[in-house]
Amino acid sequence: MTQISAVIIAYNEEDCIERCIKSLAGVADEVVVVDSYSTDRTSEICQQLGVRFLQHPFEGYREQKNYAMQLATYDHILSLDADEALSEELKQSILNVKENWGADGYYFNRLNNYCGQWIHHTNWYPDKKLRLFDRRKGCWGGINPHDRVAMEKGSKVLHLRGDLLHWVLNSYEAHIDKANKFSTIAANEYFKLGRKSSMPKIILNSSWRFFKAYVLRLGFMDGFNGFVISSFSAYTSFLKYVKLHQLYEKDEALKQDISTDFEKNGALRIGFDAKRAFYNHSGLGNYSRNLINALTKCSPENSYFLFTPRTERRISLENEGSFTIVEPSQQCHKIIPSLWRSKFLLKDVKKLRIDVYHGLSQELPYGSKRISTKTVVTVHDLIFIRFPQFYKTADAFIYRKKLEHACRVADKIVAISQQTRNDLLEFLKVDPEKIVVIYQGCSHIFWKDYSNDYLNQIRNKYNLPPKYLLYVGTIEERKNLLTAIIALHQSGINIPLVVVGRKTDYFYKKVLPYVQENDVKGVIFLQGVINADLPSIYRQAECFIYPSLFEGFGIPLLEALVSGTPVITSKRGCFSEVAGPSSLYVDPTNTKEIAQAINDVCSNPELRQRMIRDGYEYAKRFSEESIAENYNELYKSLVAKT
Numbered sequence: 001m002t003q004i005s006a007v008i009i010a011y012n013e014e015d016c017i018e019r020c021i022k023s024l025a026g027v028a029d030e031v032v033v034v035d036s037y038s039t040d041r042t043s044e045i046c047q048q049l050g051v052r053f054l055q056h057p058f059e060g061y062r063e064q065k066n067y068a069m070q071l072a073t074y075d076h077i078l079s080l081d082a083d084e085a086l087s088e089e090l091k092q093s094i095l096n097v098k099e100n101w102g103a104d105g106y107y108f109n110r111l112n113n114y115c116g117q118w119i120h121h122t123n124w125y126p127d128k129k130l131r132l133f134d135r136r137k138g139c140w141g142g143i144n145p146h147d148r149v150a151m152e153k154g155s156k157v158l159h160l161r162g163d164l165l166h167w168v169l170n171s172y173e174a175h176i177d178k179a180n181k182f183s184t185i186a187a188n189e190y191f192k193l194g195r196k197s198s199m200p201k202i203i204l205n206s207s208w209r210f211f212k213a214y215v216l217r218l219g220f221m222d223g224f225n226g227f228v229i230s231s232f233s234a235y236t237s238f239l240k241y242v243k244l245h246q247l248y249e250k251d252e253a254l255k256q257d258i259s260t261d262f263e264k265n266g267a268l269r270i271g272f273d274a275k276r277a278f279y280n281h282s283g284l285g286n287y288s289r290n291l292i293n294a295l296t297k298c299s300p301e302n303s304y305f306l307f308t309p310r311t312e313r314r315i316s317l318e319n320e321g322s323f324t325i326v327e328p329s330q331q332c333h334k335i336i337p338s339l340w341r342s343k344f345l346l347k348d349v350k351k352l353r354i355d356v357y358h359g360l361s362q363e364l365p366y367g368s369k370r371i372s373t374k375t376v377v378t379v380h381d382l383i384f385i386r387f388p389q390f391y392k393t394a395d396a397f398i399y400r401k402k403l404e405h406a407c408r409v410a411d412k413i414v415a416i417s418q419q420t421r422n423d424l425l426e427f428l429k430v431d432p433e434k435i436v437v438i439y440q441g442c443s444h445i446f447w448k449d450y451s452n453d454y455l456n457q458i459r460n461k462y463n464l465p466p467k468y469l470l471y472v473g474t475i476e477e478r479k480n481l482l483t484a485i486i487a488l489h490q491s492g493i494n495i496p497l498v499v500v501g502r503k504t505d506y507f508y509k510k511v512l513p514y515v516q517e518n519d520v521k522g523v524i525f526l527q528g529v530i531n532a533d534l535p536s537i538y539r540q541a542e543c544f545i546y547p548s549l550f551e552g553f554g555i556p557l558l559e560a561l562v563s564g565t566p567v568i569t570s571k572r573g574c575f576s577e578v579a580g581p582s583s584l585y586v587d588p589t590n591t592k593e594i595a596q597a598i599n600d601v602c603s604n605p606e607l608r609q610r611m612i613r614d615g616y617e618y619a620k621r622f623s624e625e626s627i628a629e630n631y632n633e634l635y636k637s638l639v640a641k642t
Contacts, residue, residue, distance in 0.1 A: 002097070006024045006032070006079075007080070008034070009065055009068055010034070011058065013040075018045050021033075023165075027086065027094050031052065032071055035054070060321060074461075075136055081166075084110070087164070090163060093108070093160040103156040122218075136528045145182045192325050197245040210233065213230035214230035270302055270356050271304075272305070272360055273359045273361060277289050277306065287553075289318075291627070292317060297628070298625050300322060302635075305326050311325060326348055343365050346368065358375075363405070376411065382423040385423070414437075415436070441558070441627045445532060445534075446534075447623075465496050468497070472500045472544070473556050475511060481499065482511050487594035487598070493522075538563035539564060545568050545569075548588065554578050557579045568585075568586060571586060580618035582613075582618060
């Protein structure tokens with residue numbers, strides 16, 4: 001039977017939270033409530049009902065729901081608002097699904113209660129909501145306050161019988177307040193996305209909203225309240241576009257001030273190429289997210305602008321609300337977003353008066369030298385030059401051309417390790433004066449303390465063995481997982497190896513055939529691991545094995561050190577820069593050396609404890625505070641030279 005985690009977000013919900021939670025009885029295997037520091041009896045009621053109750057600052061509806069979802073024990077999520085409850089028919093439908101889960105997500109109709117009346121028409125019914133889904137296939141997206149679950153392309157979604165009951169508003173005064181609040185949120189979101197307002201748009205949108213709700217959706221059949229709801233729908237649209245117009249007027253007034261924020265108070269306007277921050281789950285994505293999170297947290301005085309070709313189905317970032325998302329506004333650039341990202345976003349960079357534009361993934365837009373904005377590019381590695389056999393010829397050619405261009409036009413180049421700096425000097429003959437080395441960091445979730453109860457919970461969730469070795473990283477040939485598996489198998493080490501990472505052709509063509517043909521029992525490939533659970537998986541491992549042939553940095557090494565997990569990695573390249581003097585280094589092609597290092601760590605408690613202690617101390621130099629400071633100093637030095 002499929003196990004379901006019910007997730008609820010709440011703030012001052014004492015009047016309805018009990019009804020919501022009780023409706024989940026017999027359906028949900030756990031109930032998680034994330035509260036935004038309520039000042040009423042919400043906390044007391046939740047604790048009396050025995051649910052998992054946690055508190056987290058409210059950063060937006062979409063952001064709060066994604067945060068809450070990550071805390072769930074099970075991957076199948078049933079998401080409710082505190083003022084909602086399951087009808088009996090819907091409860092039965094969900095119970096049937098638990099017996100035979102046959103889709104990636106399920107939606108159902110929501111029936112709204114307005115001032116004591118159930119509304120069966122207007123835009124409020126059937127009001128389809130996708131609230132039951134596999135979090136490995138979807139997350140919360142949309143535009144606040146109208147958040148919605150966005151599923152991966154190709155996901156199978158089915159409809160369930162029964163209504164989700166929603167007690168939306170109990171007075172007309174409350175509706176006025178809600179219209180004002182939601183229109184403000186929506187206007188701010190539209191402004192961040194570059195949406196425009198105009199007199200025709202204000203008139204036409206509000207008129208259409210009333211006509212659609214009252215006439216086309218038969219709002220008149222709900223009597224007086226149907227008319228009120230339709231009118232408020234038009235009114236909210238009117239307010240949204242009026243407020244959006246006002247935001248642009250304020251923005252234009254700011255632009256008339258010839259003095260910059262930096263001249264006034266030392267604050268900067270920083271732009272980032274954020275495509276991979278929003279859509280890449282590993283390497284470049286982790287680097288981008290960690291840097292943006294560190295800067296928005298540690299240097300909040302700056303204004304941050306995240307340039308991305310699209311915003312749908314994106315990965316959520318921390319501190320949302322502390323940056324502005326910029327996406328293509330013209331239709332042709334939406335159709336061909338790569339064109340916008342490679343060149344035409346510079347118009348937006350100039351319009352937004354960006355002080356420094358930072359290409360986070362080895363490329364900068366063409367034409368960067370023709371604007372006054374200073375540019376920085378981060379170079380992660382030159383593996384496609386060192387090891388071209390791991391890449392398609394066309395891909396390696398494109399990567400090189402983009403990198404050569406970026407290094408040529410950038411005002412500063414950030415190398416993420418001394419190894420990468422050396423490669424830039426050797427292969428591309430880059431001016432050494434342009435290069436600065438700034439190491440990467442890892443997410444703050446790895447620095448947190450976790451209780452033994454929570455660690456056991458994660459162990460049970462993934463059915464982890466009592467004692468195990470760990471590998472984390474994409475399962476590709478360069479990272480050399482197969483050699484570690486062979487070392488374990490040939491040496492007879494009786495400790496399972498847990499593997500977490502995206503599978504490539506290398507897994508199916510080389511790793512899996514070896515495991516199957518040699519009947520290797522001690523390798524566990526975990527599926528569907530979410531980032532929030534990774535620290536607990538690291539913490540409970542005997543040691544971390546990373547026999548990669550070459551890396552630009554190797555964030556998993558740092559994640560392991562911070563988590564208190566001894567590291568065994570390669571003698572080559574940058575690995576000693578990241579893993580420090582307390583880790584063990586091996587020839588990544590020598591299975592006997594790998595096996596011996598594993599035996600040394602697992603059989604010598606004193607060695608293991610020393611590696612844990614010294615490794616953690618070494619990792620402190622990669623804190624998000626120090627990294628944010630280094631980047632902030634770099635940006636300021638560039639602008640100060642202008």
